[in-house]
Amino acid sequence: MKIKVYYFSKFLSVIAFWLALSSFINPVITKAQLTFTVKNTLDFERSEVVNISAKKLVKLLKTASPDHIRVRELGKTLNLVLQWVDENGDGKPETLLFKPTVKAKETAKYVVLLDSTTLVTQTELTTYSRFVPERTDDYAWENDKVAFRTYGPDAQMRAEKKMPNGTLSSGIDLWLKRTSLPVINEWYKGYLTDPNYYHKDSGKGYDPYHVGASRGTGGTGVWEGDTLLVSKNFIHYKTIATGPLRTIFELYYAPYGRYNVKETKRISLDIGSNFSKFEVFYTSSQKLPNYTMGITLHDKKGEINVLKNLGIFIHHEKIDNSYIGEAIIVDPKIVKSAFANKSQVKDQSNLLVLTKPQKSTTFYAGFAWEKSGQVKDSNDWENFVKKQRTIIDNPLQVLVK
Structure with missing residues (x-):
């Protein structure tokens, strides 16, 4: 038996087009938002994928679909690249992924909000x-x-x-x-x-x-x-x-x-x-x-x-x-x-x-x-791996208020 593969990435451009069109036809924007912080405890700047459970976003998702969710650094207007993950295949995503950048030994503030009038940032880089x-x-x-x-x-x-x-x-x-x-x-x-x-x-x-x-x-x-x-x-x-x-x-x-x-x-x-x-x-x-x-x-x-x-x-x-x-x-x-x-x-x-x-x-x-x-060379790689060990042991901390 072979389980069906879903080729999501092939349809990113099509999805982006329809999301943009639907945003103008049925715009959704609200002042409701969730503020959270991302803390970096290490002594170098980091930009890594982190997640927020959909359970933390229940209030926002009661009035709109996940397609209308946006994440921004507090005080900024640029939307971050996002990805929803449906772990169990029931059609309802359990996790929202995004990739913050946090300076060494610092904390960055972000907001999750509903806004279908702006597009999620797209990128050629992908998994x-x-x-x-x-x-x-x-x-x-x-x-x-x-x-x-x-x-x-x-x-x-x-x-x-x-x-x-x-x-x-x-x-x-x-x-x-x-x-x-x-x-x-x-x-x-x-x-x-x-x-x-x-x-x-x-x-x-x-x-x-x-x-x-x-x-x-x-x-x-x-x-x-x-x-x-x-x-x-x-x-x-x-x-x-x-x-x-x-x-x-x-x-x-x-x-x-x-x-x-x-x-x-x-x-x-x-x-x-x-x-x-x-x-x-x-x-x-x-x-x-x-x-x-x-x-x-x-x-x-x-x-x-x-x-x-x-x-x-x-x-x-x-x-x-x-x-x-x-x-x-x-x-x-x-x-x-x-x-x-x-x-x-x-x-x-x-x-x-x-x-x-x-x-x-x-x-x-x-x-x-x-x-x-x-x-x-080998010295570069050994230092690279040791740094990765440190990152694994000290993940970016997402603290939702």
């Missing part, structure tokens, strides 16, 4: 994810910084039957971007006439990253003895949200290994972030010795940096003579151990992070590429 039947059945996701993909049941079947375009892997592939604009649709369209289209850098980036049966960056499993037990390809998917600020989707996996581990992965990616957030919910028929996530070591020529006390696990390497850094960030309190498992078996060499098994595990996996201009 995006979708199922990709053009190339068997990938699932791909991206934002303005990075792109990822993983593989579905048709690719698994092709691999098992030794047919063309087969991929047997639950690992996470990386697409190296050097443009802030979306590439998924363009690169897969090119693939239809040239199977090597996105393996060649035409100026926007390319895919030179090999996954195979490895963990890629962020693939999971269970380490037992000297073997990593892993699932096969995802069997179902569900797209929950795509939009200018956040994409969210779920991947479902069949039980694997003697523990019958069954995984559901909820993956999200925010605009401006190099890290996908993985929330993994899993069950097993027996008590697990650990729950493991990993990063491929490729040809074992790269370097690893294990900062167990920080929950930071880094791999440095060069691909086509250009630096790329990958990392996993996880709560250090649940980490049991981490090590480089170097194997003579193809695609079985990984940096492995073993965590205490729980009902669910949350971690972040991401990367940066030298040619994107985001990092220059």
Whole structure:
């Protein structure tokens, strides 16, 4: 069974047009508003996606639809980019996303109000994810910084039957971007006439990253003895949200290994972030010795940096003579151990992070590429990841009055 994908981002321009038209036909503006503050406790300026529960906006939404909601910095007239998220698919959004900018150690004030006479600010920058039947059945996701993909049941079947375009892997592939604009649709369209289209850098980036049966960056499993037990390809998917600020989707996996581990992965990616957030919910028929996530070591020529006390696990390497850094960030309190498992078996060499098994595990996996201009070398990447650790531990605080 395949769950329907909603291509929201394809219709942004159409939606904007009709919202603008409806605003002039049935204008809604009111003095009613909700004031709130966003506090930055860190010593550097931040601009990150935050949210307000729709429950906090009940009074405003009683008189108008979510389409009429606007968010502005207090005293300013510019509307911020917004995104509503319907988490459970019931047609009613539960969360309003926006992206404030707050200076170091300061608090910024914002207002939520009803005003259909002005448009929500639009942007070319966006997050995006979708199922990709053009190339068997990938699932791909991206934002303005990075792109990822993983593989579905048709690719698994092709691999098992030794047919063309087969991929047997639950690992996470990386697409190296050097443009802030979306590439998924363009690169897969090119693939239809040239199977090597996105393996060649035409100026926007390319895919030179090999996954195979490895963990890629962020693939999971269970380490037992000297073997990593892993699932096969995802069997179902569900797209929950795509939009200018956040994409969210779920991947479902069949039980694997003697523990019958069954995984559901909820993956999200925010605009401006190099890290996908993985929330993994899993069950097993027996008590697990650990729950493991990993990063491929490729040809074992790269370097690893294990900062167990920080929950930071880094791999440095060069691909086509250009630096790329990958990392996993996880709560250090649940980490049991981490090590480089170097194997003579193809695609079985990984940096492995073993965590205490729980009902669910949350971690972040991401990367940066030298040619994107985001990092220059291993020192840059290590500082980048440490900063991300600090951001995760100290989210912007939204205080609604």
